[in-house]
Amino acid sequence: MRFLLLALRNLLRNKRRTLITGLAVAFGALAIVLLQAFVNALVRNIVETSVLAKVGPVQVFKEGYLSSDDRLKLAFDDSPELAARIRAVPGVTAVAPRIDFDGMLSNGTESTVFIATAIDPSTEYQVCPMRSTLVAKGSRPIGPADAHGALLGRTLADALGGIPGTTLVMQAAGPNAGTNALDVVVQGFLPNSNPLASKRIATVPIGFAQELLRMPRRVTQYVVGVSDLAHVDEVAVRVRAAVGDGYKVTTWKELDANTRDRAKVIQGVLFFIALVLALLVATGIINTTMMSVHERVREIGTMLAVGVRRRQVTTLFLFEAAALGLISAVVGTFLGYALVAVLGHNGLQGRAPGGDVMTYYPGVGFTFLAAVVAFTVAGTALAAAYPAWKASRMRPVEALRAT
Amino acid sequence: MKRLIGTLLLAVLPLVAVAEEPTAEALVQHYDRIMSPRTFDGLLLMVSHRQDGTTRAYKYRALKSDDKARIWFFEPASAKGQEMLRVGDNMWIYMPNLKRALRVASRESFQGGDFSNGDILRVNYTTDYQSKLVPSEDAALWLLELTAKSPETAYDRIKLWMSKKEQFPVKAEYYAASGKLLRSATFDQVKTFRALVRPSHITMRNELASKRYSELTMMDLKVDLETPAHKYVLDDLGR
Numbered sequence: 331m332r333f334l335l336l337a338l339r340n341l342l343r344n345k346r347r348t349l350i351t352g353l354a355v356a357f358g359a360l361a362i363v364l365l366q367a368f369v370n371a372l373v374r375n376i377v378e379t380s381v382l383a384k385v386g387p388v389q390v391f392k393e394g395y396l397s398s399d400d401r402l403k404l405a406f407d408d409s410p411e412l413a414a415r416i417r418a419v420p421g422v423t424a425v426a427p428r429i430d431f432d433g434m435l436s437n438g439t440e441s442t443v444f445i446a447t448a449i450d451p452s453t454e455y456q457v458c459p460m461r462s463t464l465v466a467k468g469s470r471p472i473g474p475a476d477a478h479g480a481l482l483g484r485t486l487a488d489a490l491g492g493i494p495g496t497t498l499v500m501q502a503a504g505p506n507a508g509t510n511a512l513d514v515v516v517q518g519f520l521p522n523s524n525p526l527a528s529k530r531i532a533t534v535p536i537g538f539a540q541e542l543l544r545m546p547r548r549v550t551q552y553v554v555g556v557s558d559l560a561h562v563d564e565v566a567v568r569v570r571a572a573v574g575d576g577y578k579v580t581t582w583k584e585l586d587a588n589t590r591d592r593a594k595v596i597q598g599v600l601f602f603i604a605l606v607l608a609l610l611v612a613t614g615i616i617n618t619t620m621m622s623v624h625e626r627v628r629e630i631g632t633m634l635a636v637g638v639r640r641r642q643v644t645t646l647f648l649f650e651a652a653a654l655g656l657i658s659a660v661v662g663t664f665l666g667y668a669l670v671a672v673l674g675h676n677g678l679q680g681r682a683p684g685g686d687v688m689t690y691y692p693g694v695g696f697t698f699l700a701a702v703v704a705f706t707v708a709g710t711a712l713a714a715a716y717p718a719w720k721a722s723r724m725r726p727v728e729a730l731r732a733t
Numbered sequence: 734m735k736r737l738i739g740t741l742l743l744a745v746l747p748l749v750a751v752a753e754e755p756t757a758e759a760l761v762q763h764y765d766r767i768m769s770p771r772t773f774d775g776l777l778l779m780v781s782h783r784q785d786g787t788t789r790a791y792k793y794r795a796l797k798s799d800d801k802a803r804i805w806f807f808e809p810a811s812a813k814g815q816e817m818l819r820v821g822d823n824m825w826i827y828m829p830n831l832k833r834a835l836r837v838a839s840r841e842s843f844q845g846g847d848f849s850n851g852d853i854l855r856v857n858y859t860t861d862y863q864s865k866l867v868p869s870e871d872a873a874l875w876l877l878e879l880t881a882k883s884p885e886t887a888y889d890r891i892k893l894w895m896s897k898k899e900q901f902p903v904k905a906e907y908y909a910a911s912g913k914l915l916r917s918a919t920f921d922q923v924k925t926f927r928a929l930v931r932p933s934h935i936t937m938r939n940e941l942a943s944k945r946y947s948e949l950t951m952m953d954l955k956v957d958l959e960t961p962a963h964k965y966v967l968d969d970l971g972r
Contacts, residue, residue: 399836400838434941434942436939436941436942437942438941438942438943439784439942439943439944440784440942440944440945441784441939441941441942441945499913499941501909501915501941503838503840504884506883506884506885508840508881508884508885508886508887508888508889508909508910509840509849509887509888509909509915510889510909510910510911510913511909511911511913511915511941512911512913541911542911544884544910
C-alpha cells in the first residue's frame, strides 16, 4: 500500500512525461473503443440485412434439399400441425413458409433468367422483420392483398423495361417437368444490395408461386424466427428435436456462410489493428519506465542500501506503470464511450460498394470497455516488467556511485 | 331401288369417311414416324437467334433408338466435343473441359436456344399426349389438339396442324398449363431422305420473347438402322 502511494507520487515527479505517455495510452484505448463500436455497427448491419431481411435465423427443409439438383421435388406439405409444433419451441417467435425457385421472366419480346423467393406476407414479416424495409425507395413491400405482384431487382426490371404497373410473364417449371407461365405485375423494386443479385432476384407472393409451379399447398422451406439471434444455435437444436427425422434444420450461419465469413474477417481485422495499437502503446510505456529507471539509479541504490527488498523495487516500478495505465485507460475508454454514445444516437450514413446508403449505429458493450481497461493495465504492467526487473538487479554500491 | 341405293350409301359412307378422315391417333403416330423415327442417325443444324440480334449455329449428329438418344456436337468451336445422352427420362450433357457428364432437365433450353432438350431428344407425342381432331379453319389442314397425359411432359397442350394431302406437320402451338402460349413452330422445306419424305426445317418461335427464335434443319437422315447399344451408356460419353 505504501508502495502504491509512493508510485503515484513518483508519477507526479515528471508531470510532462507522465502526461504524454498517459495521452498515448488514453488515445490507444479510445481508438480501440471507437473501432470496436464501428465494427459492431458494421457487423450488425451485415448480419441484420442478411438474416433479418432475407435469410431468416433458422430454416427447415426436407433432408437432402440443399444438395439436390431438382429441389422442387423435395417440397413438403405446408402443414399447420408441423408449423404449430415448431412455433411451440421455446425461443421461436414465428414460422413462415417459403418457396425458392427460378425461371425466365419476359416482356413479350425479350426474356431473362430470374431467381425468386416466394413469401407468405401474413407471416414472413414476423420472421424477417427487416424484409418490410427491403424495398427500394418508393416501393411497397408485398402485402396479403397482392396476389400477382412482384418485387424485382432494379437491373432485372430495367432489362425488360418493367416499370411499376407493367405486366410481365414469369415462366417456370415446377416439380413436374412441364413449364408453366403466368402474368405478374411489377409492384416495385428490391434495393440495390449487390449488382449481381440485382440482375436476377425477385420476390413474389407464395400463392402465386404455388399456382405457377403447380404445387398447391406445398413449400420448400419453413423459416423460423427467434427471439434472440445470439442464441440461434440452441434454438436450432430444439427445433431439430421438434420436427423429427426427414427434415434438415439449419441456421443462417450455414445458409449464408458469406455473411458469417464477412463478419469474421472484419472482426479479425479489428483484432490485428488492436494488436498493432497495443504494441505502439507498449513501446511508449517501456520507454517511459526505462527513462525513469535510468534517471533514478542513485535513488534505487539508496533504497536498496537502506534495506528495501529487490522485490519491492520491482513492485514499485510495476505499480507506477500500472497506475499510469489504469488512469489513462479509464480516461480513454470514457471519452471513447461518450463519443460512441453521441454517434450511436445520431447514426452514421455510409454506402456499401454498389449498394444503397445505409445508416450505421455504432455501439459497444460494457464488458468490452472493462476488457479494454483490464488489458491496458495488464499490458502496461507487462511492458514495464523488464525495466522494473533491471532496476531491482542493480548493485547498491555501483548504483550509489553512478552519476 | 331407292331403298337399295340408300342402304348401299349407308354402307359405303363410313368407308369414305375413314378414307377421308384418319383418326387423331393415326395422325399423331404418323407425325412421330416421320419427325422422330423409331431409330435414326441424322445430321442437324440448329441456329438460335438471340434477343441481342446475334445468332449461333450448332451442328450435331443425333442417334436414336426408341427411348434412347445420343448427340455429338461439331460446331461451333465452343460446343465441339460436347455430347448429350438420353436414356428414358434421364438426360445428361457431357462437357469435354470438365471431362464429366452433368444431368440436365428435359425442360431446359437446348444450347440456349428456344427448343427444349425434350423437344430435341424426346419427341413421342403418341405416348405422351392424348390427341383429338378439332375443326380447323383451314380446309386444307387437320387440326389436332394434344393434351398431356401426365404433368411430366414439357407442354400442357399442343395444337398441331397437319396438311390433309401429304400428312405433313405445317405448324404447331405449344401451351402452358395456365393456357399461355409459350412457343409456336412452323414446318417447311420438304425433303426426301432416302425413303422418308418430310419437312426438313422447323422454326421455333419464343412467344414470350418474340425477339428469340431458333431454326432446326435436318441435313441428312438415315432411318431403320441398328444402332449399337453401347452408344447409349453414360460411360461411353467422351469416348
